[in-house]
Amino acid sequence: MGCLPLPILFVLGFLIGRAVGGTDGALWGAGVGLALGLVLGSVFLALVRRRR
Numbered sequence: 001m002g003c004l005p006l007p008i009l010f011v012l013g014f015l016i017g018r019a020v021g022g023t024d025g026a027l028w029g030a031g032v033g034l035a036l037g038l039v040l041g042s043v044f045l046a047l048v049r050r051r052r
Contacts, residue, residue, distance in 0.1 A: 009037035 010033045017029020 003041070005040060006034065006037040009033040009040075 010030055013029035013031070013033020013036070014026050015029070017025035017027070017032075019025075021028065
């Protein structure tokens with residue numbers, strides 16, 4: 001897992017936002033992608049720590 005989902009979701013959000021809403025959409029998409037990556041990473045870490 002590592003930190004790979006963060007840049008992937010960041011870039012994916014940027015590209016989707018750019019396609020949908022232009023420059024402003026790209027900014028919002030990148031922000032949403034980054035936030036989603038942080039949330040998913042935190043959930044993954046919590047699940048791994050609880051499993052031990």
